[in-house]
Amino acid sequence: MIKKFSGLVVSTIIFMVATVTPSFAQQKPKEKIELQHGAHRTGKRTDADMQTWRTYGLGQFIHWGAYSLLGGKYNGEYYNGAAEWIRVWNKVPNAVYDNLYKQFNPQQYNPTQWAAMAKQMGVKYLTFTTKHHDGFCLWPSKTTSYTIAGTPYKKDIIKPLVEAYTKAGIDVYLYFSVMDWSHPDWRYDLKTREDTIAFDRFKKFTKDQLTELLTLYPETKGLWFDGTWDNSWKKSGAFTDSLEQYLKALRPGLIIGSRLRADDLGNRHNDANGLLMGDYEQGWERKIPKTYADVHGNDWDCVMTIPENGWGYQEKWLGHWKTSNELIEMLAQCVSLGGNLVVNFGPKGDGSFRPEEMTAAKDIGAWMKINSNAIYNCEYAGWEKQDWGYYTKRTGENKYYMIVFNVPVSGSLKVQPPRNWTVTKATLLGDATKNISLEKIDYGGSFIHLPKGFSTGKPFVIELETQKATGTGNEQKAKT
Structure with missing residues (x-):
């Protein structure tokens, strides 16, 4: 047979070599780049502090500063950008903006009430802006006069906030912008020897400020960096590593997180070998991964605004702002992919929150009060996603949750566990008396039948109990 078809065999072999060889070339592993200041760890941190971070599920971000006084508006005209960037708008003179802090006197600032609102919402961690790009410090720093001490308010903003949130059982992380528009030694790039000398002074200033924050507020669990994308910082890999x-x-x-470091070659977030530089991935700003593969096995969180790109207080929310149900769905999606969702709030200059933010916090809190078991201490489930919503899994247990947003017209929800696993029980969180039945289907799957006329008008959660299947699992496959 081989002799008879030798020509065919040879031509087939040539074809196979021609078509397969390129894929072999593509699979050749990349040569590792030797770095002094790349990632110092592969894989996730395994300590208790990082494990706590993974259990949070829901966080709160607060952007607050001198920019909150303008509310995204100057001389009757609205700035069509993030309110905290209004200083770079050419219609606001720098001299005007740089003296705003002398009017900062938030008489309605009540950190205990802030913490109570966050607690009711179900928040487990807070990220708070100690200093944004303008350089104005909300603590009485000794490194500069551009601080809360020079305002009519005079008192430290950070200390009572950290204490109130910590007392409420909410961990505090401090936001810090490296970029500093107010500092004479800040540089966007290092093109001359003079630039380098000035920026060396700036790096010492930065280190001194961070030392102050960690010394003054020992309850701080972590630091959230921003303003690290310019060439000056990217060219300072050795310093960022040592810092x-x-x-x-x-x-x-x-x-x-991954925003602090740059490697030897100026890469941020991931070094030249593709390894994460930081304890979790910070690239998911106002966007959520589509699949679990997109997070590359890293810890991560998503920071999300309620209006479109609205971080600091804006007097007028331009465009769409997210409903409570949208935010709850984002929360479910993030946790289902092994991450946390952090929802941003932008208080007014007087220290009060706008009604839309307070409503969102209240609505999310009411939902979390019933359904938090599907969020806290949960992770990626690994089950085939269905159109009705998202799965989460209780860490360390065989307990799964269906967070349902879209009920099919049939009223039946399909679940498809991994091979050799089966669902043994389904219970509606918040109302175990509801009659939810299971119907087994091919390949270990089930239909969950909701009671006739069942409707909540909002997302709901079904808790699933599972066990290893006792059958062979060898359903007769269709012949095709």
């Missing part, structure tokens, strides 16, 4: 190590030595267990 991270210094901060973690100063505060053992400190959690720092």
